[in-house]
Amino acid sequence: MHEVSIIQSMLDIAFDQAESQGANQIHQLNLRVGAISGVVPEALQFAFNSCTEGTIASDAKLEIEWVKAVCYCPQCHAEFTPHDWVYVCPRCERLTHEIRQGRELQLVSLEVS
């Protein structure tokens, strides 16, 4: 279960920050997750619920912002949004592997008190 590792890394960052800013409780964690980050939001939520038990984030909400993939066609010098896993340029139909967005796995902010 890779999502558990992800959540644990996320909580490491969150607890460090909360502590250094003198917070006693975390109410919400705002996360950005890319479509090709390889994680499943439902699995993240599940891991989150079990990893936060008994911590200062035990009542916290996990807010996930989903980031869609954006590719780049080196022939057209243009970005495009792929429809599925085949990244084919809508203008010239060339396949590309250049990814401009969608790998994100980022802790954006915390809401604490």
Next chain:
Amino acid sequence: MCLDCGCSDIPEGIVKIHTHDHLHDHDHTHPHDHEHPHDHHHEHIALDSDRRTIAISQSILSQNDRLAERNHGYFMAKGISVLNVLSSPGAGKTALLERTMTELRDRLKSAIIVGDLATDNDAQRLRRSGAEVIQITTGSVCHLEAEMIAKALQQMHLDGVKLLAIENVGNLVCPAAYDLGENLRVVVFSVTEGEDKPLKYPVMFKTADIVLISKIDLAEVVEFNRELALHNIHQIAPQAKILEISAKTGVGMQDWCQCIEQSLQKSLAV
């Protein structure tokens, strides 16, 4: 009532200075005229005057990425080319590396790091090839991380070693997210797994520099549709070089070894 700015608490005529810099969206209207650059929903429960936002904007894998970068620098300095070998369980990673290291033995000093959930069976098999082998037993962790590699490196004698192969845990999902500091990502899939493997695990295949179709000696028996498999790989991973091999009969091993030696020259040339 707004938890973050306490808007509705503000009596008419008193100017409240906003100290919060978070982005959120309000379902309620604001009977006062300050601006809100807000774009997400939050719940307005009890007002807690201490509640505030801490901006972080940090990649969750940044620690792994940093350590991977450090591993990479170490390999470059030593002139070692590093393969990260990935596949689902049983696709033939160990058999491939056993044969590869045996074939390269006279030309290239090699070492192997092998990750498994439990047992050191793979390490014992790989030692027969003459390469130095370090086993990482991950317990419940289903992938290798850069830190595990850094620790393993401390126990290794890499003087004179030119090639390091890392056999990742058999898993086509999460090792995709963890850079180990390698030069080449090699994704192996066997003819017995079906032609649609790349479609089922696109995230992993998109990270591949090389895709190896393994156990090609079994292709006929399992009625492997070669054209379809090549097509699927190319669609998902147009960047990847594709090779067909059998660790059993040796088919394709020469091309594969050549590939490795080329990557070695590249890593030395930098």
